[in-house]
Amino acid sequence: MKNKIIAGNWKMNKTIAETKTLIGSLIPLVADTNNTVIICVPFTDLATAVELTKGTNIHVGAQNCHWKESGAFTGEIAPSMLVELGVEYVVIGHSERRTYFGETDATVLARTNAALSAGLKPIVCIGETLAERESGNMEKVLRRQIVEGFKGITAEQLANVIVAYEPVWAIGTGVTATDEQANDSIAFCRSVFAEIYGEEVANALYIQYGGSMNDKNAAGLLAMEHIDGGLIGGASLVAEKFSGVVNAHK
């Protein structure tokens, strides 16, 4: 059995002062888990988060990085800058970035490659919209996001990648995919990875579920065969809720 990887995506929330409070509360609440715990915080909170989590079982991630090492890219952050801070993970291609900031499968792939080259572990997000699901195009969309978004990524590189399946209709809506819906979609994603990389690599790949996951519904989701963890938005902003997810699976 794999352990689970539970990552909090704080999105654009928490000042440095609030970060100190939240991490201070979180450390004892997740100290006894066998699962991997990651918090993906805004750029401005990274240094504080790395400092406060030293010597604990909490790992720190960013929420984006650029595909170039340096240059005239106003407002962007290079992977090496994150590594220098002590950051280990980075969320890539979140649906909010695809929707609001023009992220495409090609830019997702470019950022993933750059992150891997710098030694970061990317958490690459995929997922269908409600319209895509209801029109019967879910599998087509997920397949495209995997085939295009991982083009040229080797099996060796994939061992350092986490995939997050986040159906867009479940994000921030309070509507969670059922345990079976989430498991079935992730099983489908895994089958596409298996076509490309073979069964063994696909089975070893961590695929998280994300979308209104919280301390109440986590145990059911995490008990499903194909769900290797969670990417948690809203519930990751409250120490008791996030730790409830982390501790939902022993």
Ligand code: 13P
């Ligand atoms: P919510 O948990 O707030 O639905 O957000 C999920 C998400 O987008 C995590 O990346």
